[in-house]
Amino acid sequence: MNVSTKRIVIVGGGFAGLNLAKRMANHDQYQVIMVDRNNYHFFPPLLYQVSTAFIEASNISYPFRRMFQGKSNLSFYMGTLIKINPESNSIETDNGTLTYDYLVLAMGTETNYFGLDNVKQKALPMKTIDDALHLRNHVLLRLEEAVRSTDVREKERLGNVVIAGGGPTGVEIAGMLAEMGKNIVKKDYPTVRSGTGRIHLVDAGDTLLGPMSQKSQEEAYKVLKGLGVNIHLNTIVKDYLNDQVMLSTGEHINSATLIWATGVIAREAPGLPADVITRGRRILADEYNKVKGTENIFVIGDQCLQHTDAKFPDGHPQLAQVAIQQGKLLADNLLNIAAGRAMKAFKYNDKGSMAIIAKYKAVVDLPKGFFKGFFAWIVWLFIHIIPIAGFRNKGKLAFNWFWSFITNDPTLRLIIRPEKPK
Numbered sequence: 001m002n003v004s005t006k007r008i009v010i011v012g013g014g015f016a017g018l019n020l021a022k023r024m025a026n027h028d029q030y031q032v033i034m035v036d037r038n039n040y041h042f043f044p045p046l047l048y049q050v051s052t053a054f055i056e057a058s059n060i061s062y063p064f065r066r067m068f069q070g071k072s073n074l075s076f077y078m079g080t081l082i083k084i085n086p087e088s089n090s091i092e093t094d095n096g097t098l099t100y101d102y103l104v105l106a107m108g109t110e111t112n113y114f115g116l117d118n119v120k121q122k123a124l125p126m127k128t129i130d131d132a133l134h135l136r137n138h139v140l141l142r143l144e145e146a147v148r149s150t151d152v153r154e155k156e157r158l159g160n161v162v163i164a165g166g167g168p169t170g171v172e173i174a175g176m177l178a179e180m181g182k183n184i185v186k187k188d189y190p191t192v193r194s195g196t197g198r199i200h201l202v203d204a205g206d207t208l209l210g211p212m213s214q215k216s217q218e219e220a221y222k223v224l225k226g227l228g229v230n231i232h233l234n235t236i237v238k239d240y241l242n243d244q245v246m247l248s249t250g251e252h253i254n255s256a257t258l259i260w261a262t263g264v265i266a267r268e269a270p271g272l273p274a275d276v277i278t279r280g281r282r283i284l285a286d287e288y289n290k291v292k293g294t295e296n297i298f299v300i301g302d303q304c305l306q307h308t309d310a311k312f313p314d315g316h317p318q319l320a321q322v323a324i325q326q327g328k329l330l331a332d333n334l335l336n337i338a339a340g341r342a343m344k345a346f347k348y349n350d351k352g353s354m355a356i357i358a359k360y361k362a363v364v365d366l367p368k369g370f371f372k373g374f375f376a377w378i379v380w381l382f383i384h385i386i387p388i389a390g391f392r393n394k395g396k397l398a399f400n401w402f403w404s405f406i407t408n409d410p411t412l413r414l415i416i417r418p419e420k421p422k
């Protein structure tokens with residue numbers, strides 16, 4: 001390696017960090033080290049299908065080292081960021097210290113429980129592959145318990161599922177669980193079917209899919225109602241104690257399962273000046289994603305807050321497309337720095353948003369229109385398969401998916417609890 005080669009350390013290999021790294025491949029003026037707490041990249045929009053035993057975790061995740069094979073200037077370092085030391089251009093991780101010429105923070109967000117300690121203790125989050133597998137085991141274990149139970153109230157506690165958050169994740173998981181109840185529970189757990197378990201979807205707003213168009217909101221409401229989901233709007237979860245979900249309306253729902261699909265907060269980045277940490281812990285950056293007041297630290301994706309894009313003066317939505325576009329632009333800008341060219345300011349190109357509600361039913365909001373139903377579902381499917389890292393995964397995912405939809409009976413309902421043998 002050339003002595004003038006500069007080192008870029010990227011912390012976080014999600015959409016933002018990975019797109020940056022991939023674009024830097026084979027640009028030998030930089031040595032790029034990707035640091036992540038996991039040894040794989042994963043695709044959060046499909047987590048809910050892992051958690052409902054519809055697809056395998058490996059369908060939506062891919063090892064960094066496999067992706068970096070043959071890319072001489074990219075390497076992977078497994079570790080969790082502990083602290084940034086801007087004065088010595090170094091970071092501390094749980095596995096050691098790394099120095100950098102440029103540091104890029106791309107650690108995304110974590111679940112926000114809004115200070116509700118009981119919820120934090122007992123609710124099931126939906127942010128990581130670990131969360132999704134834990135939720136899958138939890139739901140399957142409750143069904144096994146429900147089979148053994150003879151008490152009506154106990155069966156109700158085990159069968160009821162409460163989902164907090166009526167955004168895309170809450171809607172998608174509600175639809176999937178409702179389909180699971182219809183197609184799978186009656187076959188696998190025939191004695192549970194006669195129980196009184198219901199799916200409750202709770203949202204503080206007066207519609208589902210808050211950020212989407214009115215047509216998408218109405219469609220989601222109609223489809224989920226049709227599937228038997230109990231929708232509680234203008235309602236918040238206040239507490240969760242002794243398997244009772246307490247709602248702001250005063251109602252208590254007897255449920256062993258509270259899925260927390262509401263609220264995120266940016267991951268902590270200790271060591272940065274306090275005045276750059278803003279609302280939701282997002283880090284304030286200029287138009288080039290450079291952290292305010294620093295010279296060589298950048299932030300991209302969900303962790304970043306920019307007020308410099310005229311169409312998004314309050315900051316960008318925390319979405320995959322923003323993260324991808326910021327990652328790619330930062331790669332171009334780091335190459336611009338190396339070549340002595342001017343950097344380009346970030347402007348988000350909003351390509352629309354979509355959500356799947358149930359089998360063959362999705363909604364798509366484009367900047368100039370809306371569509372729904374089977375065609376929307378097909379569009380959703382392709383848009384979600386194409387960006388998944390690794391060619392092998394795309395084929396596998398498409399196959400698993402169509403097979404599961406055709407048979408209504410995927411075979412992934414395995415309760416696997418990795419533990420050291422006693």
Ligand SMILES: Cc1cc2nc3c(=O)[nH]c(=O)nc-3n(C[C@H](O)[C@H](O)[C@H](O)COP(=O)(O)OP(=O)(O)OC[C@H]3O[C@@H](n4cnc5c(N)ncnc54)[C@H](O)[C@@H]3O)c2cc1C
Nearest residue numbers: 012014015016037045080081107108301302318319320323
């Ligand atoms: C369930 C779910 C569904 C979603 N659905 C959609 C959707 O349909 N459409 C859409 O546009 N957006 C969706 N999003 C949002 C989208 O996933 C995020 O906007 C996007 O992932 C942000 O990318 P990022 O690179 O900033 O962060 P992330 O993708 O979250 O990546 C962060 C990375 O940092 C790593 N990391 C975290 N902390 C540390 C640490 N301390 N040290 C080292 N590494 C660390 C993580 O392991 C991870 O690899 C969804 C999110 C979730 C959770």
